[in-house]
Amino acid sequence: MEESSAADGFLYVWHTIMIIGAVGFLIMAIVTFIQYKVRLAAHKEPKDKYDFIRNHEIRNYKRFFIFLSISVACIINTYGMSSIEFHIIWFAVRIFISLAGALLVGYTALLILQYYYPTIMHKKLKKLRYTPRINPENGHEMRLLGEHEEDVHLEEGMQAEENIFSVDYDVWVDESTGYTKIEKYPGHLEALQCNNCGFYTMKVVREEIIEPPTPEKDGELIKHYQCEYCKSIRATQFHIVRDSYQNWAASHPQHDPDGKGIGMVRIEIITTGGERRIFEFQSTDQAEKFLGEYENTPAG
Numbered sequence: 316m317e318e319s320s321a322a323d324g325f326l327y328v329w330h331t332i333m334i335i336g337a338v339g340f341l342i343m344a345i346v347t348f349i350q351y352k353v354r355l356a357a358h359k360e361p362k363d364k365y366d367f368i369r370n371h372e373i374r375n376y377k378r379f380f381i382f383l384s385i386s387v388a389c390i391i392n393t394y395g396m397s398s399i400e401f402h403i404i405w406f407a408v409r410i411f412i413s414l415a416g417a418l419l420v421g422y423t424a425l426l427i428l429q430y431y432y433p434t435i436m437h438k439k440l441k442k443l444r445y446t447p448r449i450n451p452e453n454g455h456e457m458r459l460l461g462e463h464e465e466d467v468h469l470e471e472g473m474q475a476e477e478n479i480f481s482v483d484y485d486v487w488v489d490e491s492t493g494y495t496k497i498e499k500y501p502g503h504l505e506a507l508q509c510n511n512c513g514f515y516t517m518k519v520v521r522e523e524i525i526e527p528p529t530p531e532k533d534g535e536l537i538k539h540y541q542c543e544y545c546k547s548i549r550a551t552q553f554h555i556v557r558d559s560y561q562n563w564a565a566s567h568p569q570h571d572p573d574g575k576g577i578g579m580v581r582i583e584i585i586t587t588g589g590e591r592r593i594f595e596f597q598s599t600d601q602a603e604k605f606l607g608e609y610e611n612t613p614a615g
């Protein structure tokens with residue numbers, strides 16, 4: 316009799332902890348989710364939203380499902396709470412089932428987030444990247460120059476080849492005023508669709524420079540991809556856009572004609588025929604003037 320009441324006391328405490336745990340972890344899951352959505356909503360610019368989603372979304376959803384599965388384990392541990400007396404085997408079986416239940420919820424969710432969800436996220440990110448940008452000065456819709464996914468630039472300051480990762484620059488221009496906005500996208504972070512399994516889990520594992528770019532000439536780069544899901548590999552060759560501005564900055568360190576702290580403005584124009592032209596200017600005023608005149612110049 317003495318023993319049974321001690322066991323009942325233990326069971327009572329155990330169930331109380333499980334109820335508190337179930338509610339507590341459920342609240343933590345909901346808070347994680349809401350907090351993420353609020354922080355995302357605080358980013359107004361499409362580029363800021365893009366970066367935030369890419370860096371935080373999957374990690375936050377994983378956290379949400381981990382809390383949720385712990386909550387599920389606690390709920391299962393309260394099964395039969397009011398009717399069943401303490402029995403060590405029943406107690407152990409229930410713990411085992413609760414762990415299995417939590418694992419089922421948690422592991423399934425993690426698999427989905429790891430392999431299937433990037434496809435959905437890719438569509439969202441692509442939409443954000445190509446949403447027309449607005450000129451903050453006058454509210455005009457800007458236009459994206461040269462949608463050239465095949466040309467890459469190199470991460471500045473990274474000289475050792477094993478550390479080099481390519482980047483893409485998107486250049487948005489307000490053609491009425493010449494206002495430009497440049498956005499940087501690291502090439503190695505974006506997952507591509509795998510030809511083999513179809514998931515967006517193909518990621519750059521290594522980049523290799525075949526021919527380094529010079530100020531006069533484009534270089535060649537090979538990106539080696541591997542699918543995180545099916546492990547199939549792919550290699551693709553890319554152009555490295557010649558990087559004349561670093562040379563330029565080194566030879567003109569004091570040059571600042573309009574006092575805005577701008578050393579050089581580079582505009583890249585891709586014609587409808589696929590030809591690429593790069594124009595460089597010493598000030599935004601010159602670039603503005605050029606863009607105004609470029610509109611009137613017949614192509615050729």
Ligand SMILES: [Zn+2]
Pocket residue numbers: 509510511512513514516542543544545546547
């Ligand atoms: Zn694959």
